[in-house]
Amino acid sequence: MAINSEDGDAYGILGDALLEVGRYAEAEAAYDHMVQLERSLYSYSRLAGLKSTRGDSAGAIADLERAVALGKAAKQPSEGIAWAEWQLGMEHFAIGDLLMAESCYRQSLQTYPNYYRALAGMAQLRTAQKSYDEAIDFYQKAIAILPMPDYAAALGDIYAKTGRDEQARQQYALVEYIGRLNDINKVLYNRELAYFYADHDLKLNLGLELAQRELDYRRDIYAYDLLAWNLYKNGRLDEARAAIEEALKLGTKDAKLFFHAGMIYSSLDAKAKATEFLALALSTNRNFHPVFSATAAEILERLEHSTDRAGVERQGQGG
Amino acid sequence: MDMRQIAVIGFAVLTIFGVDRATAHPLGNFSISHYSAIGIGKDAVELRYIIDMAEIPTFQEIQENRITVDAEDVNVQAYLTRKAEILRDGLSLQVGGKPLRLHLDSREIIFPPGAGGLPTMKIGMLFKAKLDKDSINGEQALEYHDGNFPGRAGWKEIIAVADAGLKLINSSVAGTDRSRQLSDYPTDLLNSPPQQLDARINFAVGTISPAVVPVRSPISVAKTTLQTLESSNEILPPEQTYRANTNLGSASSSDDSSIQLAANRQSTPRNSFTEMMATKQLSLNIILLALVVAVGLGAFHALEPGHGKTLVAAYLVGSRGTFKHALLLGLIVTASHTAGVYLLGAVTLYASQYIVPEQLYPWLGLVSGVMIFTLGVILLVQRYLRRDALSGHVHHGYSHHALGHPHHHAHHHGHGHRHDHHEGQVSLRELMTLGISGGIVPCPAALVVLLSAVSMQRIGFGLLLIVAFSVGLAAALIAIGVLMVYARQFMARFHGEGRIVTRWLPLTSSAFIALFGVGLTCQALVSGGFIRL
Numbered sequence: 048m049a050i051n052s053e054d055g056d057a058y059g060i061l062g063d064a065l066l067e068v069g070r071y072a073e074a075e076a077a078y079d080h081m082v083q084l085e086r087s088l089y090s091y092s093r094l095a096g097l098k099s100t101r102g103d104s105a106g107a108i109a110d111l112e113r114a115v116a117l118g119k120a121a122k123q124p125s126e127g128i129a130w131a132e133w134q135l136g137m138e139h140f141a142i143g144d145l146l147m148a149e150s151c152y153r154q155s156l157q158t159y160p161n162y163y164r165a166l167a168g169m170a171q172l173r174t175a176q177k178s179y180d181e182a183i184d185f186y187q188k189a190i191a192i193l194p195m196p197d198y199a200a201a202l203g204d205i206y207a208k209t210g211r212d213e214q215a216r217q218q219y220a221l222v223e224y225i226g227r228l229n230d231i232n233k234v235l236y237n238r239e240l241a242y243f244y245a246d247h248d249l250k251l252n253l254g255l256e257l258a259q260r261e262l263d264y265r266r267d268i269y270a271y272d273l274l275a276w277n278l279y280k281n282g283r284l285d286e287a288r289a290a291i292e293e294a295l296k297l298g299t300k301d302a303k304l305f306f307h308a309g310m311i312y313s314s315l316d317a318k319a320k321a322t323e324f325l326a327l328a329l330s331t332n333r334n335f336h337p338v339f340s341a342t343a344a345e346i347l348e349r350l351e352h353s354t355d356r357a358g359v360e361r362q363g364q365g366g
Numbered sequence: 367m368d369m370r371q372i373a374v375i376g377f378a379v380l381t382i383f384g385v386d387r388a389t390a391h392p393l394g395n396f397s398i399s400h401y402s403a404i405g406i407g408k409d410a411v412e413l414r415y416i417i418d419m420a421e422i423p424t425f426q427e428i429q430e431n432r433i434t435v436d437a438e439d440v441n442v443q444a445y446l447t448r449k450a451e452i453l454r455d456g457l458s459l460q461v462g463g464k465p466l467r468l469h470l471d472s473r474e475i476i477f478p479p480g481a482g483g484l485p486t487m488k489i490g491m492l493f494k495a496k497l498d499k500d501s502i503n504g505e506q507a508l509e510y511h512d513g514n515f516p517g518r519a520g521w522k523e524i525i526a527v528a529d530a531g532l533k534l535i536n537s538s539v540a541g542t543d544r545s546r547q548l549s550d551y552p553t554d555l556l557n558s559p560p561q562q563l564d565a566r567i568n569f570a571v572g573t574i575s576p577a578v579v580p581v582r583s584p585i586s587v588a589k590t591t592l593q594t595l596e597s598s599n600e601i602l603p604p605e606q607t608y609r610a611n612t613n614l615g616s617a618s619s620s621d622d623s624s625i626q627l628a629a630n631r632q633s634t635p636r637n638s639f640t641e642m643m644a645t646k647q648l649s650l651n652i653i654l655l656a657l658v659v660a661v662g663l664g665a666f667h668a669l670e671p672g673h674g675k676t677l678v679a680a681y682l683v684g685s686r687g688t689f690k691h692a693l694l695l696g697l698i699v700t701a702s703h704t705a706g707v708y709l710l711g712a713v714t715l716y717a718s719q720y721i722v723p724e725q726l727y728p729w730l731g732l733v734s735g736v737m738i739f740t741l742g743v744i745l746l747v748q749r750y751l752r753r754d755a756l757s758g759h760v761h762h763g764y765s766h767h768a769l770g771h772p773h774h775h776a777h778h779h780g781h782g783h784r785h786d787h788h789e790g791q792v793s794l795r796e797l798m799t800l801g802i803s804g805g806i807v808p809c810p811a812a813l814v815v816l817l818s819a820v821s822m823q824r825i826g827f828g829l830l831l832i833v834a835f836s837v838g839l840a841a842a843l844i845a846i847g848v849l850m851v852y853a854r855q856f857m858a859r860f861h862g863e864g865r866i867v868t869r870w871l872p873l874t875s876s877a878f879i880a881l882f883g884v885g886l887t888c889q890a891l892v893s894g895g896f897i898r899l
């Protein structure tokens with residue numbers, strides 16, 4: 048920036064770094080500056096990411112559509128355009144619009160064939176639609192290109208759900224192996240592995256340790272969500288509540304965050320809040336997760352039932 | 367002693383001899399790299415096809431195929447046969463528009479250790495395809511496509527060569543090997559590795575042409591033709607690599623018709639010293655061995671640039687230092703080096719939220735650079751003035767106990783003993799300044815060991831290893847120093863303490879020390895971002 052204050056990319060990268068460490072206001076300023084300097088695929092994609100984090104899904108979708116159009120007009124590299132199209136699919140998926148999500152992922156795959164992110168997006172979508180065989184196929188294709196630990200974990204979950212325990216075990220082992228390699232390579236953060244441990248009730252102490260270490264380097268809302276989820280799994284509920292409140296502070300519309308909040312409040316016996324967040328998770332995206340969607344529905348039903356019963360009892364006492 | 371201990375000792379022995387194989391895959395833990403060498407002959411096309419899987423794809427293959435990391439294992443052999451067929455199905459070779467059938471001639475599998483000793487896997491296959499006699503009349507087009515692992519990151523290289531008597535008219539791929547059959551990836555290309563999966567080659571029977579026709583500007587590092595590679599003895603597998611080579615067909619058992627795979631040569635910042643920390647079980651034998659290895663590594667480390675050996679040498683040559691001074695200087699450098707590592711380690715641990723060690727290096731470098739420069743200038747000025755004051759008789763500076771050369775120390779010019787000693791003695795302050803400045807910049811390797819030790823809750827072991835490392839470093843520095851003292855004395859005797867030794871050597875060496883200081887300072891300024899070039 049000192050050399051060339053007109054360089055939009057520099058502001059973009061600054062904003063990315065600020066976003067990663069959770070300095071959202073400064074990130075927004077950097078992105079705004081970037082957009083003023085250049086209206087492009089790259090500037091609008093970034094702005095969209097920030098809007099999404101702030102819970103402004105409509106704004107994020109509009110910006111991503113603008114980003115894709117600008118990218119195509121400027122004949123930007125196809126992988127960059129495919130990225131924005133995939134991200135657009137993710138935004139639609141996050142609010143439960145599976146049809147639009149699929150259309151975006153397909154567009155992304157057309158722009159950049161075999162784009163692994165779009166393949167994984169399709170896999171997640173098919174999982175939500177309970178088309179497990181297709182989901183497995185998409186995940187396998189994505190993993191063949193880039194074995195990301197979260198893809199392997201999700202594939203393992205589908206195998207587990209469909210009773211293919213040995214294949215599930217293999218995918219889970221791969222997740223841990225990648226985590227071990229990250230450790231050997233001194234990769235600073237290991238977010239996926241910490242989520243994996245908490246989601247699967249495995250090595251909960253280690254998961255918590257990884258989550259706490261994560262916060263040393265990044266203080267974005269997902270670092271707090273990760274910490275909250277791991278604290279909850281370790282039975283440290285009060286701390287978990289503080290962390291999840293921090294994660295929710297920007298108003299991000301993410302069923303996963305709402306689900307974690309609902310589970311934490313439920314364990315704290317804060318029934319009203321638990322009901323609110325579990326309902327929010329399911330209304331945001333009824334099929335946000337192959338296992339946890341059902342968990343959320345089940346606990347919500349139990350909570351509502353107990354509330355109804357309490358109400359009936361109260362009415363009975365009153366009458 | 368169990369297999370693991372044997373493996374650790376084998377590894378340690380390798381590290382002593384400076385062989386550092388167990389490093390992360392240079393193209394990333396996810397990568398799968400491809401190499402195809404197409405050799406066009408009069409009767410047949412030979413395809414040498416190698417796949418190099420990094421740690422993660424290797425793990426996936428091991429899991430999915432339930433194999434062990436043992437090339438001799440029957441299951442691995444069965445897997446190799448299956449895999450060779452699958453990979454062959456992903457390849458297509460056509461000459462004159464007609465697909466050629468690739469016959470598997472020989473195959474090999476090795477499991478070189480990668481990051482943290484985790485296995486990687488290389489599979490090599492030699493395919494042969496017969497050429498139809500009619501098809502090699504006149505100009506022919508050969509088309510090749512590698513359709514294996516589409517979209518997967520990795521190095522993808524194709525080369526094409528022709529036998530003598532055949533002429534390559536043009537080729538879309540180079541004729542030179544850049545990665546030495548995926549065993550030596552050129553580091554300057556690692557960020558944008560070649561992505562060749564297709565080749566189109568036109569060839570003809572005709573005038574005898576050179577066997578290699580490089581077409582597309584070959585960024586070749588090693589100009590190695592297929593032929594020379596085949597007979598090369600340089601590419602040998604490391605001892606700890608398990609291999610199995612299966613020659614199919616009785617006529618093809620000669621060396622140049624089989625596949626010889628080699629582990630990667632690249633080393634990464636994670637060196638063998640660091641890897642030692644990862645040893646899981648620590649028995650007494652392992653600890654002793656690790657200490658011996660650390661001493662050895664420390665000694666080797668002293669010979670790498672930037673660890674004060676140049677300073678020690680320059681100083682001792684110029685200053686009339688003695689054996690004692692060499693010893694002292696070596697010890698001071700080592701002590702300050704060790705202290706530097708501990709200090710930086712402590713600072714890093716307590717302030718890890720605010721300071722990245724990388725940010726501290728330039729500051730330490732700057733401090734020691736300025737100190738060394740100042741000392742160099744002081745020495746230069748002192749010695750220059752001394753030359754004027756003592757012109758013609760500066761040579762009586764040796765200590766009287768200096769290793770059996772008493773005949774050089776006669777005080778026949780009337781200078782008093784007091785002056786003589788003042789002149790000849792190496793000042794302790796100078797030694798301290800130089801030693802501390804030379805040693806204060808700790809090497810990242812030692813720091814990483816310390817921090818790894820801390821993170822693995824083996825602080826004691828880490829500290830011990832660093833002490834051993836320092837002992838080795840000291841021994842090497844002292845040896846260099848003593849060698850310098852002897853060399854200078856030998857030179858002095860040879861020249862009869864002429865002008866070179868008495869005047870120019872001290873001046874040059876102090877100028878050298880000053881320059882070294884300037885260099886170190888500049889380096890620190892640039893790497894610390896204090897100045898921009």
